[in-house]
Amino acid sequence: MTFEELQRRLAEVPARHKEISVIASLDDEPALPSARLLDIALRAASAAREIALSVYDGRPSSEPHWFDTWPGAHYRLLAALVRTLKPMRVVEIGTFTGMGTLALAQELPAGGSVTTFDLHSWHGFEQTWLAPGDFEQGRVRQVLHDISAPGGIEAHRALFEAADLVFVDGPKDGHTEARMLDNLATLSLPAHALVVFDDIRVMNMVATWRRIARPKLDLTSFGHWSGTGLIDWNA
Template identity: 75%
Template sequence: MTLDELNRKFAEVPARHKEVSIIASMDDEPARPSRRLMDIALKAVSVAIDVALPIYEGRASREPHWFDTWPGEHYRLLAALVRTLKPKTVIEIGTFTGMGTLALAQELQPSGTLTTFDLLAWNSFADTWLAPADFSEGRVRQVLHDISTPGGIEPHRALFESADLIFVDGPKDGRTEADILVNLSTLNLSRDAVVVFDDIRVVNMIDIWRRVAQPKMDLTSFGHWSGTGLIDWNGTSDL
């Protein structure tokens, strides 16, 4: 197929937002899901079918209500993962307008905490979903720090090593997520840590995701249309 033919095919797809991607064989993938990861995925998807997200009600953001779309967006799945895993410590890398932050925060256990990292303060975004009250109890906090730089994760080693659930929602620039994976590999993450990566089907993420050697699972059909991937960080591919 010529480039012109590809461009015509791309233009013919009737979608609000389109991106190029790559389809790749699975028989030579470096990692397969673990039985535990499959079980988590099945339970979380079952929960997501009925989960509601009242945490967004009455907020002033003018951003589109992506959280109302499921499947297709990952907000109900994120909330369902927290309800399923019951993590004591949740980490998000990439706060942005806070839509993902709130989905994770809604299902926190009373003793649970959520730390969200970004380079910019949550209240610097005009369409933020967050409010001061979200941080008032101390269970949710934002840290301004670049986790992707060499040694950038070291000041927060203890926090990351205590995390049960880590959600990575970076810029998909072909570099940042790869650097985050390198930094995570220097840590002794908790035995049952689950790492969630956003946008794994975006072209800049294809190679990064494929090179993940831990047990992993593409859960895009039940998450974000641009890709949702789960990693059982210390698991064993036993399927």
């Protein structure tokens, strides 16, 4: 069965059964991982085993320590990707409680920065891991902006076009991330830009992930149980 046929059948499943997973053959998936992606994945997965996420130590959030249980949702992998790739400019879409922001920030090289976008300010989230001190040196910066709106990325074109690593982690509502990808595609990301895409195995995100026609790799076993994908954006 092709993925398109599968989608048609799933559309007929009653709403009460919608919390379903899918195992789909990659026979009709044209976007294979590049050699570079495989290399990055192997190096980052190896680094993730060793990384200690001390960045969370002593922070008062009451949120569960997802990062402690291997593979640590995507947090160990995010830190490992930064350690491996040494990106100077990192962009995260979706700050929420800052767990991802801090994992990215921990391994930044000297002079590097993380800009994290959200619709809501970090201090509005009761369980935030972030503190005012995180923003004092300019290594971490939050921008409140809707990155999914038509043309919504344009105001930040220069930032994205200088980004070495982009982490897309939105609301997984079935359409916002697709719009974010459409907006990203209007830009000229650097030739080496790596895009990390969260939640690719959530049922309403599977089609969005499958539609990406760039070299990509499902790295879920080393990332978030909800699905973590890597995209070699310009390969």
